[in-house]
Amino acid sequence: MTRKLVDVAAGVLLRPDGRYLLGQRGPDTVYAGYWEFPGGKVEPGETPSQALCRELDEELGIRVTRLRPWLRREHLYEHAHVRLHFFEVCAWEGSLDDKVHSALDWVEPAAATREPMLPANGPILKALRLPRTMGITEATRMGVDAQLEALDRALDAGLRLVQVREAGLAADARIRFAREVLARTRDRGGLVVINDDIELAQMIGADGVHLPARRLMALSQRPAFEWVGASCHDRAELEHAAALMLDYALLSPVLATDSHPGEPTLGWGDFRALSEGLPMPVLALGGLKPDDMETARDAGAHGIAGIRGIWAAGA
Numbered sequence: 001m002t003r004k005l006v007d008v009a010a011g012v013l014l015r016p017d018g019r020y021l022l023g024q025r026g027p028d029t030v031y032a033g034y035w036e037f038p039g040g041k042v043e044p045g046e047t048p049s050q051a052l053c054r055e056l057d058e059e060l061g062i063r064v065t066r067l068r069p070w071l072r073r074e075h076l077y078e079h080a081h082v083r084l085h086f087f088e089v090c091a092w093e094g095s096l097d098d099k100v101h102s103a104l105d106w107v108e109p110a111a112a113t114r115e116p117m118l119p120a121n122g123p124i125l126k127a128l129r130l131p132r133t134m135g136i137t138e139a140t141r142m143g144v145d146a147q148l149e150a151l152d153r154a155l156d157a158g159l160r161l162v163q164v165r166e167a168g169l170a171a172d173a174r175i176r177f178a179r180e181v182l183a184r185t186r187d188r189g190g191l192v193v194i195n196d197d198i199e200l201a202q203m204i205g206a207d208g209v210h211l212p213a214r215r216l217m218a219l220s221q222r223p224a225f226e227w228v229g230a231s232c233h234d235r236a237e238l239e240h241a242a243a244l245m246l247d248y249a250l251l252s253p254v255l256a257t258d259s260h261p262g263e264p265t266l267g268w269g270d271f272r273a274l275s276e277g278l279p280m281p282v283l284a285l286g287g288l289k290p291d292d293m294e295t296a297r298d299a300g301a302h303g304i305a306g307i308r309g310i311w312a313a314g315a
């Protein structure tokens with residue numbers, strides 16, 4: 001049976017302490033008692049962001065002053081085929097005066113979800129657990145000891161997502177290095193993904209794998225890890241990552257880098273256009289430093305990834 005496509009706008013209200021708001025649907029709605037992000041259907045003639053501002057005013061009594069488009073996902077329910085436009089709502093006026101939910105709760109991204117959760121929202125909650133900054137190792141160039149010291153500094157400064165990318169190290173050294181990165185990062189509650197080496201990731205029990213673009217395009221199924229991401233450089237690669245239901249993508253190169261001098265770059269305009277409307281978070285990569293975070297997020301990025309810019313800054 002084909003169902004009419006219904007556009008829905010939903011807001012992730014983010015507090016400065018990182019918590020976000022969930023509401024429990026009232027008794028007279030479909031999926032009564034389920035938890036959701038506040039929002040509702042897009043009315044004819046409205047854009048999704050206009051719909052969200054109206055819904056948050058009507059339902060919660062707040063006026064949105066700053067929002068960013070984030071993820072877009074479709075889901076086929078028994079009652080409807082919904083296209084969900086998620087926004088990050090970063091600033092608003094007025095205090096919450098909820099008129100529709102049975103309960104509201106500010107939840108920590110790392111904490112367990114509220115149950116029951118609307119079925120379409122699982123990947124959204126997972127995306128909110130993805131740290132905003134990824135450090136990509138380069139022990140091959142820096143030396144193993146210098147890289148591990150830089151990792152410790154970055155972990156102290158709050159880094160919680162590391163990609164081990166060391167094709168240049170000999171096999172034994174690579175295994176030792178990857179184990180060491182995993183132990184140090186886990187100690188701080190962080191995640192480690194291994195570039196292009198599913199066997200190594202399995203052997204050391206890493207959190208996941210990171211697929212280079214050529215490997216991504218050769219796959220028709222997602223590898224079995226909790227976290228799987230990929231490097232992308234154009235829309236076709238991003239869409240393939242979405243079709244495989246990957247957890248994130250890196251899109252590069254955004255700015256010029258010392259490691260790839262003279263290569264054409266996307267700039268923030270192309271970054272925004274390419275990453276728009278995808279179901280998974282996209283991190284910006286290429287010549288970025290921690291200071292670029294706000295610019296990246298304003299351009300639709302979930303966050304930033306980096307090599308030298310991250311290790312030099314201590315993240």
Ligand SMILES: Nc1nc2c([nH]c(=O)n2[C@H]2C[C@H](O)[C@@H](COP(=O)(O)OP(=O)(O)OP(=O)(O)O)O2)c(=O)[nH]1
Nearest residue numbers: 008010036037038039040041075080082118120121
């Ligand atoms: N608001 C919201 N809706 C969601 C989320 N996830 C999800 O699958 N949905 C679905 C459930 C519903 O099928 C649809 C939203 O419809 P709704 O009934 O809440 O919309 P509305 O507030 O405009 O209600 P109404 O005018 O029809 O009474 O989107 C979410 O996180 N927030």
